Amino acid sequence: MRIDHVEVECQQGDIATQVGMDAVVNAANAQLMPGGGVAGALHRAAGPGLAEECAPLAPINPGQAVITSGHELPNPFVIHTLGPVYGVDEPAEELLAACYRNSLQRAEESELRSVAFPAISTGAFGYPLExxxxxxxxxxxxxxxxxxxxxxxxxxxxDAGMRDQFERILEEMAQGR
Incomplete structure (x- = not known):
């Protein structure tokens, strides 16, 4: 879907294999270290250099975003953001919005043309999907x-169900703007 001058798409896949994207966003932990979910997948694919580059940047707070190189990923950059833990970090909605806003700001500052996001905070951090x-x-x-x-x-x-839900909500909200 084209919105103004930007193509926005929803795709089922693995965040660690996004060929052709300038940056992927890591749904990171505060220490920016390997873990489960997105952070684990990206760190495994990027190799140990990613953790070494991340160490002096940590800790980060919910909503904050920092950028590193992509190491062995097919992407030149990784933007790391800490999503809110649902029911713990408040105001959750504002903190989650800051993750996306600040990640896009890091991309703009680095003059990147393309960014791939996971569904931040929806895994182990428990944020309800819709x-x-x-x-x-x-x-x-x-x-x-x-x-x-x-x-x-x-x-x-x-998964396909999550992709379909994102596409439906994207179409609905884009038409309403």
Whole structure:
């Protein structure tokens, strides 16, 4: 789907294999170290150099985003953001929106043209899927008019049901703007 000057898409897949994207976003932990889920997959694929580069940047707070090189990933950069733990980090909606907004800001500062996002905070951090999708889509739609460099945003979802839900909400919210 094209929104203004930016292509926005939803794709089922593995965030660690996003060929052709300038950056992938890591749903990181505060210490920016390997873990489970997205962080574990990205660190395994990137190799040990990613953890070494991340160490001096940690800890980060919920909503914050930092950028590193991609190491052995097919992407030149990784943008690491700490999503809120649902029911613990408040205000959860504002913190989750800050993850997407600040990640796009790091991409803009680095003059990147494409960014792939996972569904931040929806795994082990327990954020309910539909509200998380609405925050993600709303934040990206609001950011698009101010993007000078980013021209392609991809949401990478691990299963078809999640992808379909993202696509439905993206279409609904894009038509309503």
């Amino acid at each position: 509200p998380a999708i609405r925050v993600a889509v709303d934040t990206v739609l609001k950011a698009i008019p101010s993007l000078e460099h980013v021209r392609h945003i991809r949401f990478v979802l691990h």
